[in-house]
Amino acid sequence: MSTNLQRTPVPAGIQMRRFSGSDADFAAAVEITNQVYPEYPDTVDEWRFGDAKRPAHVLQVRWFADLDGVPVAYGTYHHHEGMYHPQKFGLFVYVLPAYQGRGIGAALYDHLISDLEPHRPIMLRSRTREDMQRSLHFLLDRGFQEGMREWESRLDVAAFDPTPYQGHAATLRAEGIRITTVAELLEHDPACHEKLWQLNNELMHDVPHPDAPTEITLESFENWIFKNPNFLPQGFFVALDGSNYVGLSALWSSQADATELYTGLTGVRRAYRRRGIALALKLHAIAYAQQHQIRTVKTWNESNNRAMLSINEMLGFVKQPAWINFDKQLREG
The missing domain is CATH 3.40.630.30 (Gcn5-related N-acetyltransferase (GNAT))
Structure with a gap:
């Protein structure tokens, strides 16, 4: 075309x-x-x-x-x-x-x-929020077609009550799973960068994307994570099974608004799923937000990702207008 x-x-x-x-x-x-x-x-x-x-x-x-x-x-x-x-x-x-x-x-x-x-x-992609009617019409009028939808959800941090989840981390520890921070791993594990990069690349293949994901290099990963001005080593949590990295959940700061945090990737290796590890990681992240007087935590999930959406809903995250990904095929690739 x-x-x-x-x-x-x-x-x-x-x-x-x-x-x-x-x-x-x-x-x-x-x-x-x-x-x-x-x-x-x-x-x-x-x-x-x-x-x-x-x-x-x-x-x-x-x-x-x-x-x-x-x-x-x-x-x-x-x-x-x-x-x-x-x-x-x-x-x-x-x-x-x-x-x-x-x-x-x-x-x-x-x-x-x-x-x-x-x-x-051969293809263009764009994105807007479903309640922004002018933007929606702009894209549709130019031949863009709706693709993946993502729910944005927000947590009122001060209103969160951790009481129902007391003992969850202890249960995981009894199974050999421990939650720690990247700050601790950077201090004690010389292979931290490479292990996180490998975990990230594995998890990204299971995260819904508008198009096929491509792995980033270790150098790029180190740049985007460890040199990022919004990197929070104490707010970046990793689930460990011994010395193996089996899950992660990252919080990122907002330079423009110190009262908000953004949730990055949350994920668990396939062999370790359905054991409550993702919930434990999210609970640690919320505890960090409460300790630092954060007002709101924002997160995004693909609309069909019921596993993560269910965790967020249980924790009190409230859905906002969805974000819609659009694409436009220009010619054959």
């Missing part, structure tokens, strides 16, 4: 400009995305970290739509390292709320498509 399309006329006063990497451009792009998604604020430091650690083969290109010299919309296309394919790209357009509905986003989207064409893309 051709990527040719009827181009939207560029609104008067709008000029497309490539992202320069300057402090001002980073600040403008982060501000635009934060205004579109104010519940998930980013910081310039987080974006700069991502750029500095991204492998050379993983492409990311950014553009602005300036109105009379002022950025009012931001767009990007990029590879996804964890689902890498050289001709498959994520594509996202963000328009300041005050400037939506004027054709600016449509013109920027067309510009991104034109700029992307030399890479011969």
Whole structure:
């Protein structure tokens, strides 16, 4: 299928400009995305970290739509390292709320498509929340089709009562399973980095993805985890069977909001499932959040992942509007 399309006329006063990497451009792009998604604020430091650690083969290109010299919309296309394919790209357009509905986003989207064409893309992916009707219509009107849905769930940390779960960790210890932190493992296990990387790669194959997952290298894993400004070694929990790493659950800080934490990967090796290990890992994470006066913990789960959704529901996580992944096939691969 051709990527040719009827181009939207560029609104008067709008000029497309490539992202320069300057402090001002980073600040403008982060501000635009934060205004579109104010519940998930980013910081310039987080974006700069991502750029500095991204492998050379993983492409990311950014553009602005300036109105009379002022950025009012931001767009990007990029590879996804964890689902890498050289001709498959994520594509996202963000328009300041005050400037939506004027054709600016449509013109920027067309510009991104034109700029992307030399890479011969075969598929585009995007994502939005189900209650953002303008974004949904924008994608559907351009031929995107709904794919995987993810429930976002949030926990009111102060309201959580751990009493019903007292003794759960002791039961696991009697079976030889111990929960510890990455902080402790870094101090006592010289092979910690490699063991976590191997566990992560194994677990990621069982996590639902919009496309086939690809393993990341040990170097990339070390960069994204241990050098990440949001890494919390005391809030990153690992289940051990002796010296074997059999499960994990990670909390990540928010640079923009110290009262919130994000849950990263939670998973258990197949041979150790249905023993309450994932629940124990989540309980340790919630205890960490309570000890640090965190207000909210956010997490995401694929809509058909009943095992993890059931654990979260039992613990008091409350579902929010779902996030919908979209894809658009452009040509045969």
